[in-house]
Amino acid sequence: MRLTTGRVRLYFGLLLAALLVSIIVSARLGAVVLTFGEIGGYVAQRLGLAALSPDPVARLHEGVFFQIRLPRVLLCAVVGAALSVSGTLMQALFRNPIVEPGLIGTSAGAALGAACIFVLGASMSWVNSTFLGAFVLPAAAFVGALAATGLVYRLSRVQGRVTVASMLLAGIAVNALAAGGTGFLAYIARDPQARSITFWSLGSFSSADWPSFYLVLTVTVVGVGLALRFAKALNALQLGEDEAHYLGVNTRQLQTRILLLNTLLVAVATATVGVIGFVGLVVPHVLRLLRLADNRLLILGSSLLGAMLMILSDTVARTIIAPAELPIGVLTAFIGAPVFLWMLSRYQQLNQRGGFYA
């Protein structure tokens, strides 16, 4: 049952290696297929190890690699990490393995907040013209996500305990409300805005650029760092709120902090690439199947595995029907929803026998 330190090191070594491989493979594939030699050459040039090639095709390919391919792959990585860590945090907080930012309203709330800016922000000229403008969209997404998550969390707690039924019902209601709001905004919006809302509510990495990568990277690094500080308290919370209190955890404070942290991670990711569901559900689940139980390991593992899975999903999404592109949210739903249904049926069966993974 228990993992040896050696086994944990092996898992993390493999995860890290798989992540690096998927970054390189994904950066290679697309409308223009680059060779590993070309990629190596561009990196060497950037590092000043090789002379710049005068060949115009090579320069074009280099542009594709550095301006389009690489920021997109890296953005996938940090968004995948952010969403997966968020899923891990939510599951620990709700003490339930079938919680996910998409199911409990966080993503839909963020989407509504961001859609408000898409539609209404056009009439606020300062949004587009000032330095602050770059933060308006994530901030609005944050407010929307916080309101939605807080509402679901409050509604699903019955006498201090979260029941799956009440959580899913509260999630459905809040998701429907937020989706209705987003739909209304798309309806009153003028055409280009409406299309961007629709496109964006399915998730896409096609607008990836370096600034958006840096924004999500910063939030994810800070978020994972903070999450690791809460890992021990979250472990104690597994015993229940009362037990965590007896072990010296200020549970109220912990709940507030985790909700805020989770909202920040999801809001910034959603504001950048749209709604991508089920990643936060599947990733921690896979890690638990590997017998990882300590939230510290789960948080670190989720960020690596989440990054890798998101890169692979996006690679599939942009190559499977090339030259067109499948919205990534559609793809993750196709993979994640069946997993969710399977988990739900297992949960119903095994709940009576006292353990989800028993």
Add this chain to the structure above:
Amino acid sequence: MLRAENVSFRVAGKTLLHSASVTCRPGEFTVLMGPNGAGKTTLLRLLAGLYQPAEGQVYYDEKPLTKIPVAELAKTRAVLSQQTQLAFPLSVADVVLMGRYPHFQRSPTAQDRAIAQRTLAQLGMSDFADRDYSTLSGGEAQKVQMARVLAQIWEAPAQGTRVLLLDEPVSSLDLRYQHQLLHIARDFARQHTIVVAVLHDINLALTYADNLVFIRQGRVNCALQHPTALQEQTLEEVFDVPLRIMANPLTGKPLVMYAGQGLG
């Protein structure tokens, strides 16, 4: 010393505890008894600092409990709850090690691990260290939780007294481990620890307790210093069952006998 002074507790307008006062001293094993829904667990949770009294105050070493930060309190006060279910699978050893959480910052020290192993051994559960907690039987789980709780306050603090609060600690245990666990609890009391337990078995209580506190309908009915001073009338009033107190032929301590309903 752990002292509840005229504490009242209400939930949704219903008063669960009316102005209860109890004094628990280090070195003594105090047992709370009473019918279902009398307010025993409520009183225990007030003594643990989980609930805030609506009126009155709980003092721990003469400091109001509400003034002590939870992280501070967790170093010297441990609580065994009636049932503990885990949200995710964890090994038994990891569950017991959680008892050391208040004492280490990031990773458990060798000392923490050694303490967790010792308490697990004391409860006879060493062989289960690598088992998944969720596969344990009710009694096994109770022993593991007891090991965790003991690990939390294993070391005597430089200052002040330790507090061990047990809510129906033997409810799922077989006869041997009922005695084993209460023996451990009383041993802890003898090491200058305040030990308070909720028990249902009156004869187990009479065997191990130094103090008996009877609670009925949210009121402390009477607090006795010594089980030997117990009157049949008191017990009949509290539990509403006809009974007799005799001497245990093995120990000479009081032993409660009853005929059972419709049989005597």
